[in-house]
């Protein structure tokens with residue numbers, strides 16, 4: 001792994017992945033992978049389709065077993081933690097899965113309250129207040145609270161799912177392709193929301209995305225998955241300078257050239 005533009009002394013690591021290997025039968029998807037995520041950053045995680053981005057996220061969240069390696073989240077190693085410590089750590093993580101993954105038989109409010117019911121012991125009136133707070137936080141109207149997912153637009157589903165991910169006031173949120181399926185304006189608004197929440201709540205965001213707009217506009221750093229490991233992590237400028245065919249065509253390709261940041265014209269217009 002190449003980590004350019006490092007300034008590690010000032011950064012606090014909230015997720016540290018070391019030597020992680022994951023496979024299915026004879027197929028190895030991730031091989032001795034290393035990755036760091038730092039407090040308060042928005043890390044955009046990219047890679048070709050089928051390269052293992054979701055597998056890594058699911059492995060970090062302990063939804064998939066790994067064959068080797070260590071994973072430390074918020075300074076703790078789950079493997080060495082007690083049941084109580086694991087439960088406490090779980091409350092500090094929020095997850096937005098692809099497609100939102102809301103329960104269709106529950107209202108938005110009930111979906112948001114699910115993690116509260118699992119991990120907290122609060123009276124219903126307080127959980128209602130908290131759910132309305134989260135609904136407001138993600139930019140939904142209060143009347144969304146009693147709606148079912150089938151009554152919401154795609155953008156509203158993403159926001160409701162984000163509200164559920166924020167239910168327990170996590171330190172670190174995992175977002176799996178949060179803007180997929182949204183129109184460009186809806187996607188840009190969602191990106192702005194993520195950036196605002198990071199700034200106001202001090203969140204750290206791990207975002208798997210194919211969305212070049214998101215990468216260029218809100219991500220502080222980018223990590224590229226390829227050849228079963230993190231090929232490169234760093235700033236957009238580090239990506240542009242990295243000598244790899246996929247990375248070059250992704251960040252300098254035709255689609256990338258249509259999203260030019262001010263001052264990038266010379267670099268990206270090649």
Ligand SMILES: Nc1ncnc2c1ncn2[C@@H]1O[C@H](COP(=O)(O)OP(=O)(O)OP(=O)(O)O)[C@@H](O)[C@H]1O
Nearest residue numbers: 024027029047048049050051052053054055056210
């Ligand atoms: N439970 C599983 N059993 C067997 N193989 C799996 C399983 N989950 C994922 N894979 C395989 O692991 C590889 C990586 O899949 P993954 O879903 O992580 O890719 P991805 O990078 O997230 O792709 P995309 O960008 O298309 O979502 C694929 O070849 C996939 O078929």
